Amino acid sequence: MRVAAPVGDLSTQAADAPVSAVRRFLLARGSSRWADRVFSGLMLLCALAIFAIVALIAAELLSQSQPSWHAFGLSFFYHYNVDPVTHLPLFWDPVNGVFYALPFIYGTLVTSLVALCIAVPLAVGLAVFLTEMCPRWLRSPLSFFTELLAAIPSVVYGLWAIFVLIPLLRDNINPFFIAIFQQPTLVRLFAWTHLFGDDGLFGGVNLGLGLLGAGVILAIMILPIIAALTREVMSAVPNSQREAALALGATRWEMIRIAVLRNARIGIVGSVILGLGRALGETMAVAMVIGNSPEIHLSLLSMGHSMASVIANEFTEATSDMHRSALIEVGLALFLVTILVNACARLLVWAVTRGATARVQ
Amino acid sequence: MGVAIEVKALNAWYGATHTLQDIELHIPANHATALIGPSGCGKSTFVRCLNRMHETNPIARVTGSVKIGDLDIYNDISPVEIRRRVGMVFQRPNPFPTMSIYDNVCSGLKLNGYRNRRELDEIVERSLRSAALWDEVRDDLKKKSGASLSGGQQQRMCIARALAVDPEVLLMDEPASALDPVSTSKIEDLIFQLKSQYTIVIVTHNMQQAARVAEKTGFFLNGRLVEFDSTHKIFTNPTDKRTEDYITGRFG
Ligand SMILES: Nc1ncnc2c1ncn2[C@@H]1O[C@H](COP(=O)(O)OP(=O)(O)O)[C@@H](O)[C@H]1O
Ligand SMILES: [Mg+2]
Numbered sequence: 001m002r003v004a005a006p007v008g009d010l011s012t013q014a015a016d017a018p019v020s021a022v023r024r025f026l027l028a029r030g031s032s033r034w035a036d037r038v039f040s041g042l043m044l045l046c047a048l049a050i051f052a053i054v055a056l057i058a059a060e061l062l063s064q065s066q067p068s069w070h071a072f073g074l075s076f077f078y079h080y081n082v083d084p085v086t087h088l089p090l091f092w093d094p095v096n097g098v099f100y101a102l103p104f105i106y107g108t109l110v111t112s113l114v115a116l117c118i119a120v121p122l123a124v125g126l127a128v129f130l131t132e133m134c135p136r137w138l139r140s141p142l143s144f145f146t147e148l149l150a151a152i153p154s155v156v157y158g159l160w161a162i163f164v165l166i167p168l169l170r171d172n173i174n175p176f177f178i179a180i181f182q183q184p185t186l187v188r189l190f191a192w193t194h195l196f197g198d199d200g201l202f203g204g205v206n207l208g209l210g211l212l213g214a215g216v217i218l219a220i221m222i223l224p225i226i227a228a229l230t231r232e233v234m235s236a237v238p239n240s241q242r243e244a245a246l247a248l249g250a251t252r253w254e255m256i257r258i259a260v261l262r263n264a265r266i267g268i269v270g271s272v273i274l275g276l277g278r279a280l281g282e283t284m285a286v287a288m289v290i291g292n293s294p295e296i297h298l299s300l301l302s303m304g305h306s307m308a309s310v311i312a313n314e315f316t317e318a319t320s321d322m323h324r325s326a327l328i329e330v331g332l333a334l335f336l337v338t339i340l341v342n343a344c345a346r347l348l349v350w351a352v353t354r355g356a357t358a359r360v361q
Numbered sequence: 362m363g364v365a366i367e368v369k370a371l372n373a374w375y376g377a378t379h380t381l382q383d384i385e386l387h388i389p390a391n392h393a394t395a396l397i398g399p400s401g402c403g404k405s406t407f408v409r410c411l412n413r414m415h416e417t418n419p420i421a422r423v424t425g426s427v428k429i430g431d432l433d434i435y436n437d438i439s440p441v442e443i444r445r446r447v448g449m450v451f452q453r454p455n456p457f458p459t460m461s462i463y464d465n466v467c468s469g470l471k472l473n474g475y476r477n478r479r480e481l482d483e484i485v486e487r488s489l490r491s492a493a494l495w496d497e498v499r500d501d502l503k504k505k506s507g508a509s510l511s512g513g514q515q516q517r518m519c520i521a522r523a524l525a526v527d528p529e530v531l532l533m534d535e536p537a538s539a540l541d542p543v544s545t546s547k548i549e550d551l552i553f554q555l556k557s558q559y560t561i562v563i564v565t566h567n568m569q570q571a572a573r574v575a576e577k578t579g580f581f582l583n584g585r586l587v588e589f590d591s592t593h594k595i596f597t598n599p600t601d602k603r604t605e606d607y608i609t610g611r612f613g
Contacts, residue, residue, distance in 0.1 A: 029445070031438070032437040
C-alpha cells in the first residue's frame with residue numbers, strides 16, 4: 001500500500017515498506033511548532049505582566065508621593081523633630097505637619113524579625129517531624145491543622161491576639177523575660193550588650209500590646225506558610241539520598257541534617273522569604289496589637305507602629321494633602337523595603353549555593 | 362521498520378569541553394549496533410545527539426550532520442518530530458510514577474492525541490508483549506502504578522513505552538546496567554528479537570552483551586570513535602591497538 005507519504009518519510013525502502021497505523025498517525029501530526037510558539041508566547045506574556053504590574057505600582061506610588069518627597073526629601077526616612085514640651089523625639093504628628101517615617105520602618109522590620117526568629121525554627125521542626133518521623137495516622141490531621149492556620153483571616157488573628165495572646169503575654173510570658181533581663185547579675189555581666197536592664201530588650205512598662213505581641217502574632221500567621229512549603233521541598237528529596245546517608249552509619253538526626261536539610265536548604269530559604277514577605281506586609285492583625293504609636297524604643301514591650309498599619313489606620317482620615325502624600329510615601333517605602341529584603345535573601349541563597357549543584361537529581 | 366543512520370563530522374560540547382570530536386559513522390538499518398568504551402568517553406552524549414536530546418542541556422552545543430533515513434535531523438525537522446520517530450531508553454528506568462502501567466505505555470500516543478480506545482488497548486498489549494512483560498502485568502495494568510514494578514520490570518515497561526509509538530530507531534543507553542542478570546538477559550533477548558524490525562543503538566559497558574546482541578560495534582575513547590566494524594572483527598581481530606587493549610582489559 002502506498003501511503004500519501006508525508007514530507008520526509010524516514011523509510012529508506014519507502015515505496016513498499018509497510019507503514020503502521022501508529023506511525024502514519026504520528027507522521028501526519030506535523031511539527032506542532034506553532035503550538036509551542038504560542039505556548040512560549042503566553043508564558044512570556046505572563047512573565048512580562050509581572051514586570052508591568054510592578055512598574056505600574058511603583059510609578060503610581062512615586063507620582064502620588066511627590067508632595068511629601070518635595071517637602072522632606074530623604075530626611076523623610078531618618079529625621080525627627082524634638083517635642084517642645086517633653087523633649088522627646090517627635091516623628092509623626094499629622095496635626096502639626098510633622099511626617100518622618102522611621103518608626104514605621106523600624107516597627108515593620110523588628111516585628112518581622114521577631115516573627116522569623118519564632119516561626120522559622122518551629123516551622124522547620126514541624127516540617128521535619130511531618131516528613132521524617134511522624135506516625136502515619138498523625139500525618140494528615142497535623143498537616144490539615146497547619147494549613148488551616150493559613151486560612152484564618154487576619155482580623156480573626158487580631159481579635160484572638162487582643163483577647164487571648166496579649167493577656168497571656170502580659171501576665172505569664174513577659175514577666176518571665178523581664179525577670180531574666182532585669183536580673184541584677186545578668187544586667188551587670190551583659191551591660192555591654194545594652195540589651196539588659198530597664199532600657200534593654202525587656203525594659204519599660206509591660207502592657208502586653210506592643211512590638212513583641214505583634215511579632216508573636218505574625219509568627220503564628222507565617223508559620224503555616226513556611227512549614228507547608230518546607231515540607232514540600234523536604235518530601236521532594238529523593239529517598240536514595242536518605243539511604244545514602246543511613247548506609248554511611250548516620251543516625252536519624254544526622255541523616256536529616258546531611259541528606260534532607262542540606263538538599264532542601266534552598267527551598268527552605270525560599271519559603272522563609274515568602275513568609276517574611278507576608279510578615280512585612282501584614283496589616284490588620286498588627287494594627288490591632290502593636291499599639292499604634294509612632295515611637296522608637298529598643299524594648300520589645302514598648303508600643304510601636306508599622307508601615308502597613310499606619311496606612312490602614314490613617315489613610316481614610318488623612319485630610320491634608322501632605323498627610324495623604326506622606327502615607328503614600330510610607331507605602332513606597334514598604335514596597336522598597338520588601339524588594340530590598342527579597343534581594344538580600346536571594347543574595348544569601350546565591351552565596352550559600354555558589355559552586356554547589358543546587359538540585360538533586 | 363527501521364532506517365539507517367548516517368553521522369558526519371559530528372562535534373559536541375558541554376560549555377567549553379569538547380566532548381565529541383569529528384564522529385563519522387554509518388549505522389545500518391534493522392540491525393543492532395553496540396557502542397562500547399570507558400566511562401566518560403562520550404557514548405551517552407553521542408546517542409543523545411541522535412535524537413537531539415543533547416541540546417536540551419542549556420550549556421550544550423552540537424555541529425555536524427546526522428541523517429536518519431533521508432532526513433538531516435538538525436536541518437529538516439524539529440526536535441519534537443524527530444523524537445517521535447526515535448525512541449529512547451535510559452540507563453535508569455524512568456517510569457512516570459503517577460501513571461498506571463497502561464497509561465505509562467501509551468503515554469507517547471496519548472500526548473500526541475491518539476484516542477482510539479480499542480487500538481490503544483491493542484497497542485499496549487502488543488508493546489508489552491514485545492517487551493516480554495505482558496504476562497507479568499496483564500492483571501493489574503490499570504491498577505498498579507508504573508513505579509510499583511521491580512527495576513527490571515520498570516525498564517521493560519520503559520522499552521514498551523518506547524515501542525508503543527512504533528519508532529524507526531531505538532536508542533538504548535546502558536539499558537541493563539542497573540539490572541540483575543535475569544532481567545538483563547531478558548532485555549538482551551528482547552533486543553535480539555526487536556532488531557529485525559528496528560534500528561537499535563545500544564550503549565553498553567558489558568562486552569559480552571555487545572558480542573551477544575550486536576552485529577556492529579563501535580569503540581569510543583576520549584570523545585573519538587576509534588574503531589567501528591563488525592562485532593566479530595572488533596572482538597577477535599581489532600585493527601587499532603587501543604581497541605585491543607580495551608577489549609582484553611589491559612586498559613589503564
Ligand atoms: N550534563 C553535563 N554537563 C557537563 N559535562 C558533561 C555532562 N554530561 C556529560 N559530561 C561530560 O561529557 C563527557 C562524556 O560524558 P558521557 O557522554 O556521559 O560519557 P559516557 O556515557 O561514555 O560515560 C564526560 O567527560 C562528562 O564529564
Ligand atoms: Mg553514559
